[in-house]
Each structure stands twice: as C-alpha cells, then as structure tokens.
Amino acid sequence: MSRTVPKADTEAHWVGPGDVAYERLRDLRHRLFFAELVEGRSLLDDGSEARAHHLVLTPPGRPSEVLAGGRGLRSHDRTYTISQMVVEPEYQGQGLGGRVLELLVDRAARHGAQRVVLAARVTAVGFYEAAGFSVCGDEFASATTGVPHVEMELRLKR
Numbered sequence: 001m002s003r004t005v006p007k008a009d010t011e012a013h014w015v016g017p018g019d020v021a022y023e024r025l026r027d028l029r030h031r032l033f034f035a036e037l038v039e040g041r042s043l044l045d046d047g048s049e050a051r052a053h054h055l056v057l058t059p060p061g062r063p064s065e066v067l068a069g070g071r072g073l074r075s076h077d078r079t080y081t082i083s084q085m086v087v088e089p090e091y092q093g094q095g096l097g098g099r100v101l102e103l104l105v106d107r108a109a110r111h112g113a114q115r116v117v118l119a120a121r122v123t124a125v126g127f128y129e130a131a132g133f134s135v136c137g138d139e140f141a142s143a144t145t146g147v148p149h150v151e152m153e154l155r156l157k158r
C-alpha cells in the first residue's frame with residue numbers, strides 16, 4: 001500500500017559520509033539496485049561516489065528517515081551527471097522523485113553546467129521525459145546489473 005506524503009511536507013538535505021541519512025540512502029540504493037547481485041554493497045562505491053553530491057528527502061523533523069534521494073557529479077566540461085535516483089517503493093508516484101530531480105538539476109545550473117546527463121533504466125525513461133530530458137543514445141545493458149538503460153540529456157539555458 002502506498003503512503004501519501006505531499007512533497008511540501010518533506011525536507012531536502014545534502015548529505016555525505018558520517019551522516020546517518022547518507023547510510024540510509026546507501027541502504028535504499030542497495031535494496032533497489034544491487035541486493036540480488038553477489039558483489040552487493042561494494043557496487044555502491046563506484047568511481048563517482050566519493051566526489052558526488054548526495055541529496056535526500058526526509059519527513060519534517062526526522063532527518064534520518066530517508067524517503068528518496070539521488071546523486072550528482074560535476075565535470076570540467078560543464079556537464080553534470082545524475083545517477084542512483086531512488087524513492088522508497090511505498091512512496092513512489094507522489095512527486096518525491098520529481099522533487100529530487102528538480103533539486104539536482106538546480107544544483108547543476110548553479111554550478112554553471114550547460115548539460116545534465118544520465119543513464120536511465122528504460123522503465124524510467126518517462127519519468128525523466130516528464131522533467132524535460134530527451135533520449136540521446138542507443139539502448140545498452142548496464143555493465144554491473146545487465147539492466148537495459150539509455151542515455152538521456154537536458155540542455156540548460158545559459
């Protein structure tokens with residue numbers, strides 16, 4: 001059963017190593033993306049993890065209870081890469097993913113990015129299209145999970 005939490009009733013926090021919410025976000029990412037794989041938790045620590053910005057949404061006043069999150073990584077060519085977008089299953093479809101995406105794109109713009117890119121699971125393409133992203137590459141299988149993905153991008157105004 002899904003629970004209703006209006007997005008206005010969530011708080012956004014930027015988190016990192018040492019924050020309880022960062023570990024809860026990693027738990028959620030592990031559960032939704034990698035739990036069935038032998039390599040398991042080690043897959044969370046890819047080449048982007050240490051340098052990325054990590055965002056979580058929590059209920060008001062409960063900063064350790066992670067409902068949704070995602071991460072973003074800035075590169076020198078004015079590109080910002082979003083990855084690992086997750087919403088706790090019972091809270092999906094209520095605007096939380098859209099709010100996380102909006103805040104990551106906003107951070108990309110504040111860093112001067114001209115382009116935001118991501119590899120979308122094909123099952124989530126419509127979610128990113130709803131936020132203005134377009135498919136910009138061929139479908140491919142993830143090297144770690146084998147799940148079909150496609151490259152997408154959003155051009156930001158200068």
Ligand SMILES: CC(C)(COP(=O)(O)OP(=O)(O)OC[C@H]1O[C@@H](n2cnc3c(N)ncnc32)[C@H](O)[C@@H]1OP(=O)(O)O)[C@@H](O)C(=O)NCCC(=O)NCCS
Nearest residue numbers: 086087092093094095096097098120121123124126127130
């Ligand atoms: C994909 C995911 C992050 C979306 O978050 P969410 O909170 O469920 O999405 P929202 O409620 O914010 O939806 C925002 C918009 O996208 C649309 N949307 C959401 N998921 C969609 C999907 N899978 N396919 C098509 N459209 C979708 C919604 O209808 C909504 O459209 P609207 O603005 O026109 O009403 C979430 O469902 C999730 O964690 N899925 C499992 C993990 C995953 O696949 N992550 C993405 C990896 S690339």
